[in-house]
Amino acid sequence: MSTTAVETWAGADLSQIGPIYPMVGTEMILVIVGVLFWLGFHVLQARIERRELDGDEAAARSPERIKRVFEEEARE
Amino acid sequence: MDTDIGALTVIFTEFYYWVTVPLMFLIHVGFCMYEVGASRHKNHMHTVMKNTMLMPLVTITFFFFGWWIYFAFPNGPGITGGITQSDNAVPWSELMGTHLGGPGPALESAQGYGAELGNGFWSRLNGVFWAAFLLFSWTAASIVSGATIERIRPTAFWILAVVIGSGTWIIDAAWGWHPDGWMVTQLGYHDAYASGVIHAIAGGFALGVIVVLGPRIGKFAPDGTPRNINPHNKWLVTIGLFLIYCGFWGFYVACNVPIIDHGTLGGAEGVVNFTATTIYLTPTTLSAIVFNFLMSLSGGLLAGYVVSKGEAFWTYSAGLAGVITASAGNDLYHPIQAMLIGAVGAVCAYKLHFWVERRFKLDDPVGAVAVHGYAGFIGLVICGFMLWGHPATAAYHETVAVITPWGQFAGAIIMFGVLGFLPAFIVSKILMGMGMLRVPPAVELVGLDMSEEIAEEMDAIEVSEADIAEAKRLGLLT
Numbered sequence: 001m002s003t004t005a006v007e008t009w010a011g012a013d014l015s016q017i018g019p020i021y022p023m024v025g026t027e028m029i030l031v032i033v034g035v036l037f038w039l040g041f042h043v044l045q046a047r048i049e050r051r052e053l054d055g056d057e058a059a060a061r062s063p064e065r066i067k068r069v070f071e072e073e074a075r076e
Numbered sequence: 077m078d079t080d081i082g083a084l085t086v087i088f089t090e091f092y093y094w095v096t097v098p099l100m101f102l103i104h105v106g107f108c109m110y111e112v113g114a115s116r117h118k119n120h121m122h123t124v125m126k127n128t129m130l131m132p133l134v135t136i137t138f139f140f141f142g143w144w145i146y147f148a149f150p151n152g153p154g155i156t157g158g159i160t161q162s163d164n165a166v167p168w169s170e171l172m173g174t175h176l177g178g179p180g181p182a183l184e185s186a187q188g189y190g191a192e193l194g195n196g197f198w199s200r201l202n203g204v205f206w207a208a209f210l211l212f213s214w215t216a217a218s219i220v221s222g223a224t225i226e227r228i229r230p231t232a233f234w235i236l237a238v239v240i241g242s243g244t245w246i247i248d249a250a251w252g253w254h255p256d257g258w259m260v261t262q263l264g265y266h267d268a269y270a271s272g273v274i275h276a277i278a279g280g281f282a283l284g285v286i287v288v289l290g291p292r293i294g295k296f297a298p299d300g301t302p303r304n305i306n307p308h309n310k311w312l313v314t315i316g317l318f319l320i321y322c323g324f325w326g327f328y329v330a331c332n333v334p335i336i337d338h339g340t341l342g343g344a345e346g347v348v349n350f351t352a353t354t355i356y357l358t359p360t361t362l363s364a365i366v367f368n369f370l371m372s373l374s375g376g377l378l379a380g381y382v383v384s385k386g387e388a389f390w391t392y393s394a395g396l397a398g399v400i401t402a403s404a405g406n407d408l409y410h411p412i413q414a415m416l417i418g419a420v421g422a423v424c425a426y427k428l429h430f431w432v433e434r435r436f437k438l439d440d441p442v443g444a445v446a447v448h449g450y451a452g453f454i455g456l457v458i459c460g461f462m463l464w465g466h467p468a469t470a471a472y473h474e475t476v477a478v479i480t481p482w483g484q485f486a487g488a489i490i491m492f493g494v495l496g497f498l499p500a501f502i503v504s505k506i507l508m509g510m511g512m513l514r515v516p517p518a519v520e521l522v523g524l525d526m527s528e529e530i531a532e533e534m535d536a537i538e539v540s541e542a543d544i545a546e547a548k549r550l551g552l553l554t
Contacts, residue, residue: 017177019174025181034136038140046231060521
């Protein structure tokens with residue numbers, strides 16, 4: 001039993017062996033899952049970014065903090 | 077793979093492209109270093125993450141559709157023909173995974189550039205060739221990254237990175253960087269080391285983004301005079317550019333086919349002539365490109381030092397501009413020609429950067445549009461004059477297309493304008509309309525790393541309080 005097309009390399013003729021990744025035949029399902037994973041990243045990342053920007057904007061409303069940022073910037 | 081010489085040719089080619097990949101990784105180390113060096117302290121982490129995350133996003137999308145575009149679109153489609161069937165490059169192809177070259181369940185009816193060459197050949201080259209192209213994709217997106225620092229939202233930048241990295245640049249590669257691409261066969265377009273197909277398009281794309289994005293707060297005085305927002309760390313900037321030079325060795329080598337029998341490409345019948353070729357399958361040598369890479373780099377550096385009066389950032393950038401300007405024809409130029417062309421490109425890029433900045437109030441913090449876009453454009457046009465009449469197409473084409481100034485000029489317009497500036501401008505406008513392109517002004521002022529800095533402050537306070545409590549328990553503090 002093997003998840004790949006190979007159960008032993010003994011006596012194998014490599015010229016007759018094609019794909020050796022597991023579960024050959026599921027490529028289309030893998031592509032669909034992969035594309036969903038990619039698009040899911042963009043959705044989740046946009047939410048994370050929105051929260052961060054809200055936090056940054058709140059921090060910018062502190063005169064003490066923004067003054068400190070400008071002082072550091074002037075020293076750079 | 078059934079003869080010693082056949083197996084050696086395949087495995088040498090496989091190893092050759094593999095070596096280019098880690099070398100080209102250095103380009104991205106360099107881009108990260110130089111962008112962080114050019115940004116202010118309050119934006120460091122945002123800058124490095126923006127550039128880092130383009131890598132996985134462009135990688136997976138290049139797997140899903142970018143690689144297929146290269147093989148499917150040489151005819152446009154709709155310019156000289158339809159979509160080319162390319163079963164080797166669709167993401168569900170067996171050849172897009174570990175494959176030993178024998179028959180597979182789904183490959184009997186496979187057609188496509190690689191499939192026709194035989195599975196034994198392509199099954200071992202598909203991944204390394206894909207990776208070499210992918211690293212070009214990262215480069216294209218990374219060039220744009222630098223122009224947008226300190227004000228673009230990562231959400232927007234990563235969408236734009238996918239558009240250029242897995243979309244527009246690979247369309248231009250199918251058109252102008254494929255032996256059967258319509259720009260090559262119809263216009264005689266020649267761009268051996270990517271003056272246009274990477275640099276002009278990325279520069280044009282960066283320009284399209286920053287036109288919509290606008291300048292950083294404080295970049296221009298009320299009367300429009302530009303202010304210098306100097307790099308925070310010039311050491312990091314210059315060493316970053318140095319690393320990009322290092323990565324260029326892999327970039328150049330990856331643009332070649334290392335070993336192929338010219339006889340199989342339409343050369344003299346019955347004569348075996350193994351040679352390296354350009355990506356167009358036209359003969360060149362590794363020696364040629366080593367000569368010309370180093371001489372054009374030198375021409376750019378020398379001219380850049382003089383024109384910038386020894387300013388480090390622009391001298392290094394001018395070296396890059398020199399290579400980029402000469403790259404279109406560096407398979408054929410004489411080394412001294414490459415040096416002079418590099419010098420011309422560097423001076424033009426430097427002068428144009430500051431002229432455009434003053435005239436149009438555009439803020440390109442790292443000079444990406446000039447170094448890549450203008451230098452690449454100029455390099456394509458110069459190539460048209462320098463190589464006028466030289467065959468652009470490989471010998472197997474029935475009709476020989478030749479390199480001309482007008483073919484190169486048209487190619488430069490397509491690269492910089494049609495596939496670079498235009499899509500970037502349109503996508504940026506859409507993102508701007510959705511309120512997704514630029515960070516709010518308050519965030520830009522306080523810095524894009526503020527959330528992390530506040531979290532780190534809270535962590536530090538918590539640890540400090542724990543330390544104080546422990547010190548009290550031990551009687552060290554009262």
